[in-house]
Amino acid sequence: MEQVLEFASVCKSFPGVQALSDISMQVCRGEVRGLIGENGAGKSTLLKVLSGAYQPTSGRITIAGKEREILSTRDGLEAGIAVIYQELYLVPEMTVAENLLLGHMPTRRSGLIDVQKMYDTAKAQLTYILEDIDPNTKIKELPIAQRQMIEIAKALLHNASIIAFDEPTSSLSDKETQRLFKIIAALRDEGKAIIYVSHRMEELFEVCDSVTVFRDGKTIETFREMAAVTPDMLVQRMVGRDIKDIYHYYARPIGEEVLKLEGFTGPGVPTPVSFSAKRGEILGFFGLVGAGRTELMKLLFGAEKKHTGRIHLNGKEVVINAPMDAIELGIAFLPEDRKNEGIIPIRSVEENINLSARRKHVKGKFFLDVRWEAQNALEFIKKLSIKTPSKDQLIMNLSGGNQQKVILARWLSEKTSIIVMDEPTRGIDVGTKNEIYSLMYKLTEEGKTILCVSSELPEIMGISDRVAVMRDGCIVDILQRDQLDKERILTLALPDRHKSTIHNSNERGE
Numbered sequence: 307m308e309q310v311l312e313f314a315s316v317c318k319s320f321p322g323v324q325a326l327s328d329i330s331m332q333v334c335r336g337e338v339r340g341l342i343g344e345n346g347a348g349k350s351t352l353l354k355v356l357s358g359a360y361q362p363t364s365g366r367i368t369i370a371g372k373e374r375e376i377l378s379t380r381d382g383l384e385a386g387i388a389v390i391y392q393e394l395y396l397v398p399e400m401t402v403a404e405n406l407l408l409g410h411m412p413t414r415r416s417g418l419i420d421v422q423k424m425y426d427t428a429k430a431q432l433t434y435i436l437e438d439i440d441p442n443t444k445i446k447e448l449p450i451a452q453r454q455m456i457e458i459a460k461a462l463l464h465n466a467s468i469i470a471f472d473e474p475t476s477s478l479s480d481k482e483t484q485r486l487f488k489i490i491a492a493l494r495d496e497g498k499a500i501i502y503v504s505h506r507m508e509e510l511f512e513v514c515d516s517v518t519v520f521r522d523g524k525t526i527e528t529f530r531e532m533a534a535v536t537p538d539m540l541v542q543r544m545v546g547r548d549i550k551d552i553y554h555y556y557a558r559p560i561g562e563e564v565l566k567l568e569g570f571t572g573p574g575v576p577t578p579v580s581f582s583a584k585r586g587e588i589l590g591f592f593g594l595v596g597a598g599r600t601e602l603m604k605l606l607f608g609a610e611k612k613h614t615g616r617i618h619l620n621g622k623e624v625v626i627n628a629p630m631d632a633i634e635l636g637i638a639f640l641p642e643d644r645k646n647e648g649i650i651p652i653r654s655v656e657e658n659i660n661l662s663a664r665r666k667h668v669k670g671k672f673f674l675d676v677r678w679e680a681q682n683a684l685e686f687i688k689k690l691s692i693k694t695p696s697k698d699q700l701i702m703n704l705s706g707g708n709q710q711k712v713i714l715a716r717w718l719s720e721k722t723s724i725i726v727m728d729e730p731t732r733g734i735d736v737g738t739k740n741e742i743y744s745l746m747y748k749l750t751e752e753g754k755t756i757l758c759v760s761s762e763l764p765e766i767m768g769i770s771d772r773v774a775v776m777r778d779g780c781i782v783d784i785l786q787r788d789q790l791d792k793e794r795i796l797t798l799a800l801p802d803r804h805k806s807t808i809h810n811s812n813e814r815g816e
């Protein structure tokens with residue numbers, strides 16, 4: 307195979323951080339190369355170096371046999387490189403067509419933008435990838451999944467020969483993921499070189515031809531054939547140790563009923579839903595995307611207005627009309643869309659961790675308890691192994707997965723009795739998942755109750771004491787731990803018309 311891309315001893319440092327300390331790897335035409343490594347291992351930084359967004363501190367990049375200096379993203383585009391980032395870079399206020407053609411607008415002889423041509427080019431490009439979208443739609447009106455598809459359309463429009471994807475499926479449904487995989491396969495067949503970054507092991511095996519493991523800014527090993535490697539081997543190379551059972555579930559004492567919801571309805575939850583949870587319990591919520599899990603949690607937390615429903619907390623009826631009510635009652639909610647609902651980019655890790663708990667730690671009347679804040683931040687940096695040079699680093703300089711951990715730390719800093727977690731380990735590496743599960747068990751041993759929404763069936767089965775299966779905005783059944791069985795859960799979760807396909811259906815569902 308013809309080699310089109312080579313990194314030779316590429317290094318990149320930031321103040322106090324050696325993000326890349328020795329990256330060497332080669333990628334060929336018609337190859338899909340997976341990259342895997344712990345949060346902060348340097349994957350996104352490498353892609354930014356490739357695209358021209360960052361300059362390497364040292365090392366060489368060779369493209370199609372020529373050594374290139376990629377000094378800007380424009381240089382990168384000209385060299386045939388497109389990177390679809392972990393954080394999307396579309397302009398929300400502009401339309402799909404404007405975003406696609408940004409910087410390359412077709413103009414009339416008068417110099418004015420040729421709106422019709424812009425529309426047509428965009429439309430033609432979109433049919434390749436996402437038929438049913440109007441190029442005149444504003445980006446902000448689209449769900450994240452579709453925005454991502456538009457980033458891909460944009461890369462294709464520039465006819466890139468090297469296309470890199472940074473955790474592209476983290477907000478896609480299974481159907482959209484499958485569509486993306488088809489597109490990637492087609493691009494490979496056209497002879498493009500593709501780099502694919504993901505924490506989802508099963509995806510690497512599905513879509514990649516080869517895989518390179520990163521650890522601490524170094525390329526540890528490249529496996530040229532997926533057939534020659536197992537998930538355990540990858541985990542071992544990534545974290546430098548064996549993790550046999552990442553869930554390591556154990557039975558813990560479960561107390562009396564603490565939370566009871568009765569007859570809840572609201573947006574996304576059309577028929578009344580009731581359930582209860584006990585002290586020290588992890589109650590999992592499984593369902594396919596769109597089954598109403600997040601919607602139900604938002605109703606509970608007061609983030610959406612419920613139409614009907616009553617809540618009892620420790621046997622007493624309580625009123626939750628807004629998130630503040632829920633927080634006052636000791637309920638915390640770790641939202642699914644942490645990037646948009648969570649971080650304050652230009653503030654430090656410490657401030658981001660303490661943001662919501664700090665009002666309860668005030669000295670005298672007005673003074674923040676600076677010592678408590680520093681200690682709390684340091685404690686969580688350690689507990690969740692947040693990779694940062696110090697607690698004072700700006701959160702925007704942390705890797706994607708480490709930003710997630712900071713938001714998790716924020717909610718865990720709150721004095722709470724009930725914690726709702728929506729996809730708590732999305733974008734988080736296996737080693738840290740392991741630590742997060744341990745922390746969840748520990749919290750329940752302290753008497754907290756966890757409601758955990760996840761689309762990953764192995765995760766839900768791995769950590770829950772009971773699992774509520776949702777479909778079409780209803781809880782169809784609640785299973786005890788000893789009743790948990792993959793087929794049984796999927797049968798409950800799938801809409802009737804899909805039941806016959808259960809055996810070849812993917813675990814994350816549609």
Ligand SMILES: Nc1ncnc2c1ncn2[C@@H]1O[C@H](COP(=O)(O)OP(=O)(O)OP(=O)(O)O)[C@@H](O)[C@H]1O
Pocket residue numbers: 320321323324325343344345346347348349350351352392693694703704705706707708733
């Ligand atoms: N602009 C920056 N300033 C300072 N440090 C940075 C900057 N960008 C990245 N880093 C640091 O470089 C290291 C590598 O980060 P990178 O984002 O490449 O990790 P990653 O492998 O993509 O992780 P994840 O799986 O969490 O996305 C991290 O320690 C991160 O904090």
Ligand SMILES: [Mg+2]
Pocket residue numbers: 349350351392472705706707
């Ligand atoms: Mg990253």
